Amino acid sequence: MSESITALGTDMRSYYGRPILKEPVWQPEIPWYLFTGGLAGASSLLGLAARATRNRPLAKAGLYISMAGDAVSPVLLVSDLGRPERFLNMFRVFKVTSPMNVGSWILGASGASTAVATGLELLGRAPRSKVLAETVSAAFGAPLSVYTATLLSDTAIPVWHEARRELPFVFGAGAAASAGAAAAAIVAPEDAGPARRLAVGGAAVGTVAMLAMEARLGMVGEPYHQGEAGIYNLAAKLCTVAGAALLATSAKRSRLAAIAGGGLLLAGEAALRWSVFKAGFQSARDPKYVVEPQRRRKGWGLTPA
Amino acid sequence: MSEFATLADITGEPDGWADTYGDETKPRLGFFTDTSICIGCKACEVACKEWNVIPEDGLVWTGESYDNTSTLGANSWRHVAFVEQRKPLHDGNHDGDTLRWLMSSDVCKHCTHAACLDVCPTGALFRTEFGTVVVQEDICNGCGYCVPACPFGVLDKRHLPRPGSDPAGVRPQEDGRVWKCTLCYDRLKGGHEPACAKACPTKSIQFGEVDELRARADERLAKLQQQGRNGAQLYGRDPDDGVGGFGAFFLLLDEPEVYGLPPDPLVTTKNLPEMWRTAAVAAGALVAGVLAAFAGGSR
Numbered sequence: 001m002s003e004s005i006t007a008l009g010t011d012m013r014s015y016y017g018r019p020i021l022k023e024p025v026w027q028p029e030i031p032w033y034l035f036t037g038g039l040a041g042a043s044s045l046l047g048l049a050a051r052a053t054r055n056r057p058l059a060k061a062g063l064y065i066s067m068a069g070d071a072v073s074p075v076l077l078v079s080d081l082g083r084p085e086r087f088l089n090m091f092r093v094f095k096v097t098s099p100m101n102v103g104s105w106i107l108g109a110s111g112a113s114t115a116v117a118t119g120l121e122l123l124g125r126a127p128r129s130k131v132l133a134e135t136v137s138a139a140f141g142a143p144l145s146v147y148t149a150t151l152l153s154d155t156a157i158p159v160w161h162e163a164r165r166e167l168p169f170v171f172g173a174g175a176a177a178s179a180g181a182a183a184a185a186i187v188a189p190e191d192a193g194p195a196r197r198l199a200v201g202g203a204a205v206g207t208v209a210m211l212a213m214e215a216r217l218g219m220v221g222e223p224y225h226q227g228e229a230g231i232y233n234l235a236a237k238l239c240t241v242a243g244a245a246l247l248a249t250s251a252k253r254s255r256l257a258a259i260a261g262g263g264l265l266l267a268g269e270a271a272l273r274w275s276v277f278k279a280g281f282q283s284a285r286d287p288k289y290v291v292e293p294q295r296r297r298k299g300w301g302l303t304p305a
Numbered sequence: 306m307s308e309f310a311t312l313a314d315i316t317g318e319p320d321g322w323a324d325t326y327g328d329e330t331k332p333r334l335g336f337f338t339d340t341s342i343c344i345g346c347k348a349c350e351v352a353c354k355e356w357n358v359i360p361e362d363g364l365v366w367t368g369e370s371y372d373n374t375s376t377l378g379a380n381s382w383r384h385v386a387f388v389e390q391r392k393p394l395h396d397g398n399h400d401g402d403t404l405r406w407l408m409s410s411d412v413c414k415h416c417t418h419a420a421c422l423d424v425c426p427t428g429a430l431f432r433t434e435f436g437t438v439v440v441q442e443d444i445c446n447g448c449g450y451c452v453p454a455c456p457f458g459v460l461d462k463r464h465l466p467r468p469g470s471d472p473a474g475v476r477p478q479e480d481g482r483v484w485k486c487t488l489c490y491d492r493l494k495g496g497h498e499p500a501c502a503k504a505c506p507t508k509s510i511q512f513g514e515v516d517e518l519r520a521r522a523d524e525r526l527a528k529l530q531q532q533g534r535n536g537a538q539l540y541g542r543d544p545d546d547g548v549g550g551f552g553a554f555f556l557l558l559d560e561p562e563v564y565g566l567p568p569d570p571l572v573t574t575k576n577l578p579e580m581w582r583t584a585a586v587a588a589g590a591l592v593a594g595v596l597a598a599f600a601g602g603s604r
Contacts, residue, residue, distance in 0.1 A: 013560065013562055013563050014562055014563075014565065015386060015388070015562070015563065015564055015565030016367075016369045016375075016565075018375065018376060018565055019376075019458065020457070020458055020562070020565055020566065020567050021453065021455075021456070021457075021458040022378075022452045022453065022455065022458040022459075022460065022461050023452075023453070024449065024452060024453045025449040025452050025461070025462045026449055042591060042595070045591065045592060045595045046595055046598075049595050049596065049598070049599050050599075050603070053599055053603030054603060055603045055604060058603075080448075080449075081446050081447050081448055081481070082445075082446065082447015082448070082449065082462055082480070082481025082482055082483075083445070083446045083447045083481045083482060084446075086427075086444075086445075086446035086447075087446060089427040089429070089444055089446045090426050090427060090446070090448075092427060092428060092444075093426075093427065093428040095425075095426065095428070096581075097423040097424065097574050097577060098423065098424045098425060098426045098450070099424070099577075099580075100424065100426040100448060100450050101426035101427075104426060141591075142588035142589070142591045142592050143584075143588055145588070145591055146584045146587045146588045146591065147584060149584065149587070150577075150580045150581060150583075150584045151450075153573075153576075153580050154424060154454070154573050154574060154576075154577055154580060155420075155424075155450075155453040155454045155573055156420065156453060156454060156455060156456040156570075156571075156573050157453050160453075161573055161576070164576060164579070164580045164583065165583055168580075168583050168584045168586075168587035168588075169587045169590065171587070172587040172588065172590060172591040173590075173591070173594070175591065176591055176594050176595065180598070190604060191604055193601065193602060193603075193604045194598040194599045194601070194602075194603065194604075195598070197597075197598040197601060198594065198595060198598035201594055201597065201598065202594065205590075205594070280453065284453065284458075287562065287565070290562075290567050291562045291567070291568060294567055294568045294569035294570075295562075295568050295569070297569050298568060298569050300568070
């Protein structure tokens, strides 16, 4: 044995088992934002579609939920900054190479249009301008729901970068599920049909996308079954399945079941964001997730002489 | 200048760099760190800290050979790695109890295609006229995106002791911004070499125009291989690697991961067009999903 320096638990060589990458410096605000941003984006879409099909209670719920998400999101993001007083620097450039910059513009446009629509709804004035504002908000809704996946994938963290094909679908479907769940919990069951269908469909697609992601990641995806990320992942799946089952069955008649199902599904979606977030930290912490795939990519063995 | 531009085209030039600066573009500057002559004195770490007024970041006894700095970070812009190996210095020399020390002064790579610069949402990170990558501290708002974007784990947020606090029981308070090697941008502006290179007593850290350094590194590698030096290899010299080559590259005596370096680093934004396309498809699917939810009726 010529190497005295090996990573613990593997035969791969490393520098005293130390990480190669830096762990993200993001705080708990960020996984919560991944949740609220998706909720806001998909809710504005749900609200506009309800408006177009003359389902007023659902349209109103979609608008208010998206307003709540759009109001909380920037507060979370600014609070996470190392220099919150400089948050406006996000808008001093427009940079497509920075998903965070693009996302700031998307969130800004979404928030502004949702605020106008909500104001007009509350005042009961200018219905055409309100629908116009809702349309603008909905146009930014889908980008707002999925860009965060691009943001995470556009890093060197193996469990995020290698998931770049599935993560936008996990987040997009998750956003649909949470928007549907929130609306189904608020609106009377007889008006909430589309919300329940969106919630159940989003939960199904999101769960399949998540399983596909875990399967394709292989060894790089280990964090999803270990430590905190593993716990959140399990909790997410249990809550999502239970919540979707309730929404698909008794929530059609029972208000109580709708609130319970919606709540469970929302909890599942929040846990999913936490799982993805925590997996990134665990992925950065162990150098094997960097070294092994990279050496394999080069066609090199793991323990060179 | 035009002669340089031609050379740079061949050797891999940072995107848009020459266009941005036009006539003010300077020859690309960088480091060639020849670890085969590093003696582990850490003069580079000290000189860097002194010149750049970098705060102390904890006096920790790691027990890992002679390395108590451990890693690059917000407050360590040079880091001398110490590796102890039961390995002969030269190929085929297996007599006796062989032991060798590998020492290497790590630094920001000033990548040709820099992920930190690409993902920075404020434009605080920028490419200088010398082709180096620098954080503008009056613009950085501490979003932290560059930290996980760097394939080498170079950047980090700075923590500082709270003013007036008991030094023994320092409670970390964030300066809030990210910091990394500037290749002594201020010294370059004044026509001086960076502090670490100036202080290096063995010329293990060589500073100069990147093209010239690459030629010098090729010569040095050939010489070491001729001597049968075990494991000698250049790291980050080639413009066709995943980050387009480093502005600060290395001659190593073992595989990169032995020094805590990634074997095949990749600029994450190389896959960004594909990622945006996937996001667009997912966004379309979300819209379709919402429409489908209303296909069964509006209630």
